[in-house]
Amino acid sequence: LAKTTQPISMDSYEGQEVNITCSHNNIATNDYITWYQQFPSQGPRFIIQGYKTKVTNEVASLFIPADRKSSTLSLPRVSLSDTAVYYCLVGIDKLIFGTGTRLQVFP
């Protein structure tokens, strides 16, 4: 299973764009890249998933370069409610969670 590396924490202010980059050098050909969000005392919530290039939904964008060895989750114009832990996962089943990136948004 591909291991992922992402920053432990990030700080931002309301209204800014936040980009969280995840490194996954050993990604396999069939692996998807999936990002989850977790609030305290809740289970993780699916945000976005991609295989290559760019994926966008109503919540976020996911940028994946051609070599797929990294990916960047982009959150446009964050608000206080985006304060959470964000996990980058790589694989097609038995998803393994790392420690995630703790995003703190300030007013």
Add this chain to the structure above:
Amino acid sequence: NAGVTQTPKFQVLKTGQSMTLQCAQDMNHNSMYWYRQDPGMGLRLIYYSASEGTTDKGEVPNGYNVSRLNKREFSLRLESAAPSQTSVYFCASSADGTANYGYTFGSGTRLTVV
């Protein structure tokens, strides 16, 4: 509301006691998973069931057993609880056993072993 339901939400056990954590999903998903999350840590996979009738070990299976009772239900059993099993337990399901469409998680069971 459709989703993953876990019971109980909270439980306190004495060392050596046994208990079963229940999980049910109503989305007709094939695959189900049990994770544990210790304070300040990410989730670790305990066991999973790729489809009805199959189960397999994850990262940290020791001290646990599972039963895929039917397509909807996947239970996690602690035969002899230990303080090291104090954690929050999350059940999840996915449609086709792959990462496609993502996992849906329950709200968790907070277990304390004293």
